[in-house]
Every structure is written in C-alpha cells, then in structure tokens.
Amino acid sequence: MSNPFKQTRKRPGEWIMEWSIRLVASASIVMIFLILLFVMREAATLFVSAEATTEATSTPSAGSNMEPESYNPDAPAEAAASEPDVYNPEAEDPTTTQQQGEPGAPGQFIYASKNPKYPEIYNPDTGLLPEDIDVVAEDQAEVDTTRKTSVLSKLTGDQWQPVGDVPKFGVKPLLIGTLKTTTIAILIGAPLGILAALYVAFFAKRRVREVVKPAIELLAGFPSVVIGFFCLVTVASFIQDITGAPYRLNAVVGGIGLALAVIPIVFSIAEDALSAVPKTLREASLALGSTEWQTAYRVMLPAAAPGVFAAVLLGIGRAFGETMIAIMATGNAPLSSFSPLEPARTVAATIGSEMGEVVWGSEHYGVLFFMGVLLFVFSFGLNAVTELYVKKRLIKKFQGQ
Secondary structure, three states: OOOOOOOOOOOHHHHHHHHHHHHHHHHHHHHHHHHHHHHHHHHHHHHHHHHHHHHHHHOOOOOOOOOOOOOOOOHHHHHHHOOOOOOOOOOOOHHHHHHHOOOOOOOOOOOOOOOOOOOOOOOHHHOOOHHHOOOOOHHHHHHHHHHOOOHHHHHOOOOEEOOOOOOEEOOHHHHHHHHHHHHHHHHHHHHHHHHHHHHHHHHOOHHHHHHHHHHHHHHHHOOHHHHHHHHHHHHHHHHHHHHOOOOOOOHHHHHHHHHHHHHHHHHHHHHHHHHOOOHHHHHHHHHOOOOHHHHHHHHHHHHOHHHHHHHHHHHHHHHHHOOHHHHHHOEOOOOOOOOOOOOEOOHHHHHHHHOOOOOOOOHHHHHHHHHHHHHHHHHHHHHHHHHHHHHHHHHHHHOOO
C-alpha cells in the first residue's frame, strides 16, 4: 500500500515560483546593505577630508618661500607658438597687459601674502614693512584656529550655519527640533490611533468596520506634501489664533502634521493586533460580568500590547524620518530652543532641503550623509527594541513565563 503522505515531486511551475521568491528576497536584502554601505562611505569622506586638511595645514607649503623662476630664453619662442593662427586686431596685446602690471600677466610672478591686511602693491603709508607680508594678526589667527577645529567639535556645536567663511555644523538644534516635533506627533497620533483601533475592533458594527478600516488605511498613502500644505495654510493660522504664538509656523504645527501621517500606521497595526487576540478571552470576560469597555481596556488591549507597542514604535520612526511635512510646517529654522511654540528644523528636513545645493565632496556634503547615518541608526535601534523587547519580554510576560 502506497504512503499517502509521501512527498510528491515539485512541478516546474512551483519550482520556478519558489526560486523567483528567493532571488527577489535576496536581491532586496543585498540592495538594502548596498544603500547602507553607500551612505556610510559618503559620510566617511567627512572624517577623511578633515584629516587631509589637518595634514595640509600642519605641513608647510612648498610654494611659501618660492623664488622666481630663472630666465628661460626659450620662453619667447613658446609664447609665439601659443599665439592664435588667425590675427585678431580686437584682441588685447599680451605685452601691453604685461607693461600695465595687471595680475596674471605673462612672465609676472605673483605671491599671495598670508597677512590679509598687506596690500598687493607696497604702500609705505600703511605702516606695514616688507617683512610683515606673512605676519598674521591675532584675530586672524583665531579664525584660522577655528577653521582647523576637529569634526566632532563642529558637530557638537549649538549653531547650524553651513555657509560662510567659518561654517558651523552643530547638529544639536536639529536634534532638538526633531525631538520636539516627533514627541508632539506621537502624543497626538498614538492615542488617537489606538482608540480608533479599539472602536473598530470591538465596538463598531460590521458595516461600519468594512468602511472605516479601509478608509483610514488609505490615508497612509496620502501625499505628505498635501498634508504639509494643509498645515501651512489652515492649521498654522488656527494654532496661532488659539495660542497667540509669535511665530505662525512652529513645532506644534509640524507635530500636528506629522500626527496626521502617524495615525494611519498606528491604527492599522494596532487594529490587526487587537483582532488577532483569541475571541475566547473576550467571551470569558463578558461571561464574568464585565462590560464591553472593561473587556476591551483591561483584557483585550493588554493581550495585544506587543503589537500595539510595535505600532507606536513604527509611528515614531515615520515621524522621525518624515521630510516634506517637516519642511513646510515647522518653520524650518534651526533653533536650540525646547519651546514648542518656536520654529524648529528636523534632521530629515535639513537633508532634504540642502542636499540638492551642496557641493559634492565638500565638508557640508559629508555632514549631510553623516546625519543620514544617524537616521539609519535610529531606525535600526527602534527595530532592535521591537524585536528584542516586544517579541520576547512582553510576550513571555503575558504568557505567564
């Protein structure tokens, strides 16, 4: 008698589908790691360029004491060979330019003095002697010392001013702005999303549930630029009229806009977690005389706590990494103030608004990619907490282990 549980051979179609899924999944994982390596490589240029600049400034320049080159008798022949093939009477005569003494004339040696106050042409009225050509004043030396500061000291500063003679890349105001807007968004979005999930899962009728749940989930794909425009035009004026804030765009307006983006994510995941709780717990609670609200709040919600906690963490990640809403609704000003009624600027908004104008390979370019690494580390940390704490400790706690 043949074994009915004997494994049958896979059909060609099943074999192709199985390997297609494996290849697509492997390609996705490899792509994620390649993106991470690219971002980290570009961020590493910040520290590499800083070391190269330090070595260049500590090593004396070979041309600082450079003497004029010796006379070369072949120079006129070379100059004649470089003349245009066709004579142009409107072109300036190089010999005339040389006689006028303009900088950059052929055969003229130019030395750029280290002293910014020393004129290009010696003038005795300035009181500066020829030996003062490389003497640097104390205030100018302080500026040069500021330029040579380490990268870490620049990143830990209190000002974000990437343009100027002495650029400042202090990340502190950006982190404060991100913390303010994310906190406001979670304080508004997480309770509303969880309460909406409780209503749809246990109190709403079946017809209402079939309409409300897909409608809220569709909001997760709503364009963030539209939400930012709505906050810019309507919410900002409403909040200013209520609070009397001196600034129309501030962290509260940005937090409300981010909350509108967080609510669908928290609702969708929390509702799925509440629906996955065995119905026997609800029936047992009702049989013991509990009301619907007591059953939902004291029995079903604690049983679904790991999934609800994961929904809140994902909402924090969405609010932390949102770009367009933060650019349009927060005021986009890097201020080191914890007041929610003052403008703020987030890390993601800084990357999104300045990456298109930054000079490739510059120090500013490396700092922006370094902040991208910070975003990745934060998101990875949230996922690690969800995996290690939620799925293990909380589940074991509610299972009585």
